[in-house]
Amino acid sequence: MAEDRPEGESAQQAGWGAPAVILVAPQLGENIGMAARAMLNFGLDEMRLVRPRDAWPNAAAESAAAGAERILENARHFESTAEAVADLGYVLAATGRVRGMTNRVLTPRRAGRKLRECASASVRVGVLFGPEASGLANDDVALSDAVVQVPANPAFHSLNLAQAVLVLAYEWFAAGDAGPEDAMTLPRTRPANKAELMGLFEHLEHALDASGFLSIEGKRSIMVRNLRNLFQRAGLSEQEVRTLRGVIATLVHARPPEC
Amino acid sequence: MAEDRPEGESAQQAGWGAPAVILVAPQLGENIGMAARAMLNFGLDEMRLVRPRDAWPNAAAESAAAGAERILENARHFESTAEAVADLGYVLAATGRVRGMTNRVLTPRRAGRKLRECASASVRVGVLFGPEASGLANDDVALSDAVVQVPANPAFHSLNLAQAVLVLAYEWFAAGDAGPEDAMTLPRTRPANKAELMGLFEHLEHALDASGFLSIEGKRSIMVRNLRNLFQRAGLSEQEVRTLRGVIATLVHARPPEC
Numbered sequence: 001m002a003e004d005r006p007e008g009e010s011a012q013q014a015g016w017g018a019p020a021v022i023l024v025a026p027q028l029g030e031n032i033g034m035a036a037r038a039m040l041n042f043g044l045d046e047m048r049l050v051r052p053r054d055a056w057p058n059a060a061a062e063s064a065a066a067g068a069e070r071i072l073e074n075a076r077h078f079e080s081t082a083e084a085v086a087d088l089g090y091v092l093a094a095t096g097r098v099r100g101m102t103n104r105v106l107t108p109r110r111a112g113r114k115l116r117e118c119a120s121a122s123v124r125v126g127v128l129f130g131p132e133a134s135g136l137a138n139d140d141v142a143l144s145d146a147v148v149q150v151p152a153n154p155a156f157h158s159l160n161l162a163q164a165v166l167v168l169a170y171e172w173f174a175a176g177d178a179g180p181e182d183a184m185t186l187p188r189t190r191p192a193n194k195a196e197l198m199g200l201f202e203h204l205e206h207a208l209d210a211s212g213f214l215s216i217e218g219k220r221s222i223m224v225r226n227l228r229n230l231f232q233r234a235g236l237s238e239q240e241v242r243t244l245r246g247v248i249a250t251l252v253h254a255r256p257p258e259c
Numbered sequence: 260m261a262e263d264r265p266e267g268e269s270a271q272q273a274g275w276g277a278p279a280v281i282l283v284a285p286q287l288g289e290n291i292g293m294a295a296r297a298m299l300n301f302g303l304d305e306m307r308l309v310r311p312r313d314a315w316p317n318a319a320a321e322s323a324a325a326g327a328e329r330i331l332e333n334a335r336h337f338e339s340t341a342e343a344v345a346d347l348g349y350v351l352a353a354t355g356r357v358r359g360m361t362n363r364v365l366t367p368r369r370a371g372r373k374l375r376e377c378a379s380a381s382v383r384v385g386v387l388f389g390p391e392a393s394g395l396a397n398d399d400v401a402l403s404d405a406v407v408q409v410p411a412n413p414a415f416h417s418l419n420l421a422q423a424v425l426v427l428a429y430e431w432f433a434a435g436d437a438g439p440e441d442a443m444t445l446p447r448t449r450p451a452n453k454a455e456l457m458g459l460f461e462h463l464e465h466a467l468d469a470s471g472f473l474s475i476e477g478k479r480s481i482m483v484r485n486l487r488n489l490f491q492r493a494g495l496s497e498q499e500v501r502t503l504r505g506v507i508a509t510l511v512h513a514r515p516p517e518c
Contacts, residue, residue, distance in 0.1 A: 038422055043412045067415060098444045102496045109433065110440035147444075150429070151436045153302045156326060163297055166422050167429055170409070174368065177410045181369035185357045185406075237361045 017119030020126035033064025034162030040068040042169035047075040089123035093144035104146040111148040112171030189239040276378025279385035292323025293421030299327040301428035306334040348382035352403035363405040370407040371430030448498040
């Protein structure tokens with residue numbers, strides 16, 4: 001699978017160069033399946049398994065994969081961590097605690113960028129995850145270029161295996177995502193332009209003038225400004241401007257006749 | 260629990276102002292428990308449940324919480340989403356798809372910062388998560404100030420409920436984490452200083468001169484520079500410099516006597 005990755009949809013989705021996820025001696029099928037789902041959520045599709053505890057294929061893993069069974073089917077099996085990383089050029093070790101070794105330690109965010117940089121330079125990359133109960137052994141960590149540690153609550157820092165895979169996969173994806181941090185969804189409409197907003201403001205102010213709401217001398221300009229600010233802040237769509245003008249017109253007509 | 264959060268360890272760990280996680284009509288106890296674990300991993304401790312499908316307490320949730328049972332025990336129950344958010348000042352809706360509504364959409368990263376900003380201003384914050392099968396209803400989304408959407412593989416974008424909670428909790432924590440992105444762990448040692456590195460370089464070069472390795476005319480300066488660069492890149496500790504000097508000394512003594 002890794003050597004002859006198919007052309008077409010799957011390769012496109014994952015993007016050439018996405019990191020291999022290497023699970024060393026995973027214990028629970030549920031976690032393997034959830035890890036596969038998390039991988040596919042973020043465009044990773046290459047899982048490698050080093051001596052999983054339970055027999056393979058694993059029904060619990062398939063059930064938890066919830067649509068990402070393909071990743072389990074294509075997972076390659078290895079007898080040792082060294083064999084599992086042999087073809088990779090840059091390897092990170094995901095571990096909660098570094099025990100008595102001098103190591104470079106990256107945050108997941110830095111790791112996501114670093115893995116992208118390696119992939120851009122055509123270096124094949126992977127991330128090692130240890131067994132649920134004990135985490136990676138020091139000898140496995142020593143096969144890696146750096147450690148990646150998820151910053152967490154010091155009193156409860158141990159992440160579930162699939163959750164740890166998710167954080168790394170998420171940061172890999174985020175490092176390549178050029179979308180805006182803050183955007184508007186505008187189905188079947190567009191942001192209102194300033195002329196439309198001015199039309200709304202004048203419609204409202206005219207109605208409020210007529211009703212006497214803005215008649216307090218010296219306060220009118222402040223009230224108008226506050227109302228305009230409020231509607232500006234809302235980032236109105238052209239559709240919403242029309243809706244609000246309909247609201248104003250309706251309220252004006254519903255007013256009991258003056259007597 | 261929320262109104263009279265205890266002083267002491269728990270409040271300190273969570274940090275005042277951490278967002279409430281509001282699960283609307285969650286279906287699977289496993290996901291509720293995994294969400295609780297993910298929350299505690301990142302210092303969130305306030306879970307609110309709106310009409311969970313199964314009876315409460317829920318054994319599957321407790322088993323999956325794996326140490327975070329306290330969050331389940333303290334979870335408050337509500338009959339409606341509106342009641343569950345009534346005391347909050349800023350609410351995000353986590354949803355994979357925004358359906359036919361004009362909404363502000365934040366990435367989880369922006370959401371983490373925004374939630375911190377609100378909390379700094381003493382605004383109580385929360386994040387809504389919908390049921391596994393359907394996600395949040397539009398009426399629930401309309402109770403929120405903005406939508407938060409996890410950037411993901413467009414062909415497989417639906418995150419497991421607990422995984423979605425994890426991403427938000429992780430970004431909340433990361434937004435308040437001032438630690439370095441890239442660091443060295445140096446147990447019982449410190450980074451080597453330049454004098455120690457020069458001592459290593461000269462030791463090595465002296466040994467290589469004596470062995471004839473550096474005797475090719477015109478190449479010595481390049482080889483010396485390359486070797487020095489290589490060891491500089493490794494970011495050696497003082498302990499490692501001593502180890503390497505021991506390695507050199509051993510190799511020199513092991514050399515067969517010249518004849």
